[in-house]
Amino acid sequence: MAAVSTDVYVTVLRFYADQMAFLDALDLDAYAGTFTEDGVTHHVHRDHKLEGRAALLAHAREALPRYREVSVRHWNDNYRMDLADDGSLTVTYGSLVTLTDKEGQVRIESTYAVTDLLVRVEGRLRVRSRTILRDRAAAG
Template sequence: MREANPEEYVEVLRFYARQMSLLDRLDLDGYAQTFTPDGVTHHVHHGQKLEGRDALLAHASQALPRYRDVTARHWNDHYIVDVAPDGKVQVSYTSLVTVTDAEGRVRFESTFAVDDELVRLDGRLHTLSRTIVRDRPAAR
């Protein structure tokens, strides 16, 4: 495993900019297409594992009514990008979700630590697996 070079790093940032833009616009089909057909999303804090695009779409569609009258934005940062010898890209980052209502009031949702494994399909990056863990205070 090695650190991504600058070109690879920028490619990953562009991938997430497109992927999150699709999600924020509620283009669920477009968002699902950024995953491999067998892609897995594991919401650790819910004990939920979604396998494949169909499961991802069903889950996102079920959550859709919550976001119909607001604007959600995903703010991701602190990317650590490593490339494996087989070309898979390991990415760790943090995510914050904001929700803005019709009056312009902004609500912060939970923050998350996310670990992704990206692969190339037809020359483009796609998410093969995503593990999402909601932040909680450290045990003392």
């Protein structure tokens, strides 16, 4: 794995800015479109794996009622990017999810450690795999 150029770093940040904007706007089709057709999303903390874009979209639609009465924001930061010889990128970052209710009260849903494998499909970045681990209290 090699460090990425500034241009690649900015391109990846823009990819995530667009992807999270789709998710926060509840534009599930556009969000799912940022994954490969065979993309895998693994919620380690729930031992729940979604295989394929269609499964991701179905799961997101099932969860949608939970988010209709709140504003959701994903605050991602501390990106680390490594470029593989085949051009794929492994990206790790932290994610803070907030929910704002009708009265403007903000609640932190959780924080997560995320690892993505990004690939190019027809010249555009797509998530081939995403591993999400919900933060837990440190042992001891």
